[in-house]
Amino acid sequence: MVDAGLPTYDQTDYGIKLIEEERRRIARELHDGPAQALTNLSMRLDIIKRLLETDSDMAVKEIIRANSRIVTAVNDIRRLIYDLRPIAIDEVGLICAVQELCGKYERDWHIPVRVVTADNVSSDFSPAKQVALYRLVQELLNNIKKHADAREVTVSFVREGHNIHMTVEDDGKGFDPEVIPDGHFGIVGVKERIAYLNGSLDIQSQIGAGSRFAIVVPVYKDGSDGL
Ligand SMILES: Nc1ncnc2c1ncn2[C@@H]1O[C@H](COP(=O)(O)OP(=O)(O)OP(=O)(O)O)[C@@H](O)[C@H]1O
Numbered sequence: 656m657v658d659a660g661l662p663t664y665d666q667t668d669y670g671i672k673l674i675e676e677e678r679r680r681i682a683r684e685l686h687d688g689p690a691q692a693l694t695n696l697s698m699r700l701d702i703i704k705r706l707l708e709t710d711s712d713m714a715v716k717e718i719i720r721a722n723s724r725i726v727t728a729v730n731d732i733r734r735l736i737y738d739l740r741p742i743a744i745d746e747v748g749l750i751c752a753v754q755e756l757c758g759k760y761e762r763d764w765h766i767p768v769r770v771v772t773a774d775n776v777s778s779d780f781s782p783a784k785q786v787a788l789y790r791l792v793q794e795l796l797n798n799i800k801k802h803a804d805a806r807e808v809t810v811s812f813v814r815e816g817h818n819i820h821m822t823v824e825d826d827g828k829g830f831d832p833e834v835i836p837d838g839h840f841g842i843v844g845v846k847e848r849i850a851y852l853n854g855s856l857d858i859q860s861q862i863g864a865g866s867r868f869a870i871v872v873p874v875y876k877d878g879s880d881g882l
Pocket residue numbers: 680798799801802803825827828829830835836838839840841842843866
């Protein structure tokens with residue numbers, strides 16, 4: 656049979672599933688974050704209106720509080736927009752893109768987010784796989800931001816033959832990877848994506864002792880060590 660370069664149904668189904676999952680995640684983040692904040696704000700404005708007639712000092716305090724909530728909501732929306740923007744992976748390559756992402760998170764979170772890259776790691780493999788790895792780092796870093804309360808984060812890359820080893824590590828509060836509550840899909844999605852890339856994932860985490868996600872994916876055509 657002639658390969659027309661068309662995706663198989665399996666690939667198409669998988670692609671559609673990923674898009675739907677992403678839409679669900681964005682919808683939930685908008686609902687839980689900015690939408691709830693703005694609903695709350697609307698109620699606060701009613702209270703402020705009444706306070707203006709009875710207790711203007713309190714009204715001023717409430718306005719200051721309301722303003723800081725608006726700033727938080729705007730920051731949440733900006734973060735979502737940043738996460739959603741397509742990345743020009745062909746131009747910059749995975750490593751530079753991750754360095755840029757970590758630089759941004761370092762500035763936003765005010766903690767060190769280091770990228771350690773072994774000399775033999777290069778970004779000369781399929782752009783689609785580079786984007787997939789980039790999105791994995793993004794989800795794991797967002798989890799660190801949301802859950803870990805970390806003081807330091809390290810993302811590292813090492814090459815071994817055909818494989819790229821990518822590790823995302825934090826020194827935060829840790830969790831039990833065997834117990835993921837219902838309704839949380841980030842790590843499930845990470846596992847699925849890695850399986851689709853024929854890779855493997857090892858999660859080491861303990862309550863109070865940080866978390867370490869070690870991902871190995873075959874990406875290099877040349878099986879030498881790259882040096
Ligand atoms: N780096 C981390 N440090 C501490 N806890 C974590 C970390 N990563 C994940 N967790 C825990 O694992 C749970 C599952 O993570 P997962 O990404 O699947 O869901 P979520 O982030 O809660 O929601 P979402 O579906 O938006 O990703 C989190 O709720 C959190 O309790």
